[in-house]
Amino acid sequence: MTASTSTDALAAVGYTFSTETRESRHDRRISTELPPYMEYEASPPPKYTLKDEPVTLAMYLFKFGFLFPPFWILGIFILFSPLRAPDATGAWLPDKTDAEKQVVIDRIRTAEIKWARRCLVALLVVTLFGIVAGVSIWAALRGYL
Secondary structure: OOOOHHHHHHHHOOOOOOOOOOHHOOOEEEEEOOOOOOOEEEEEEOOOOOOOOOOOHHHHHHHHHHOOHHHHHHHHHHOOOOOOOOOOOOOOOOOOOOOHHHHHHHHHHHHHHHHHHHHOOOOOOOHHOEEEEEOHHHHHHHHHO
16 A cells, blocks of 8 residues: 555545645534524423522631641530520621611521531641650550551
């Protein structure tokens, strides 16, 4: 088989050897029509919701606890402290009724409890790893392992 017959065989299948990229078979358009759009009745698009969680002290204590673990201890204390509304002078959320203020307090308290529990779990995990590492090092130095 010579070089010209192998080139002719490849050209018959659609391959051409040229130095220009404009002659690539991938650059040619087969159709000028756009593809059909998806029918929404058959499969509706997913509904995205915005999770509007309030920013709380416990959330910051959890995140910064990875840099300074004693922050997790402070975050755990939030589990034991009640969340109270500011005094009734009217400076806090003056445009809301007492029931709406209570809903806001409940949302904040729920978020704080969630992040405080995460502080507790993080502290327990780090403490457990510390105990396991300490016992392993002690056993290795004593020759038990």
